[in-house]
Amino acid sequence: MMDKFAVHECRYQGSGIRIEFSRSYLHENFTWQLVVTRDATEQDLEMNHELEQVGDQIWSTVVEINNCPYCGEKVA
DSSP states (O other), X not given: OOOSOEEOOOTTOOXXXXXXXXXXXXXXXXXXXXXXXXXXXXXXXXHOTTOOXXXXXXXXXXXXXXXXXXXXXXXX
16 A cells, blocks of 8 residues: 555545545545545625635534545545
């Protein structure tokens, strides 16, 4: 198994979504992970004055995976 960062390029995934092979947040092993992030828009800035600029990350979630949920390709 690899021990360096890699990205699965899937033509079906949307913006704010990455499928990457990286060090797990839960343990020291490298795993394939689905990373979903939500970045601030102009509308978010208007509604929440604690956000500073468009593109600031509002939240993210990481899930370890074995297959790409978009194309089905085995990544692990």
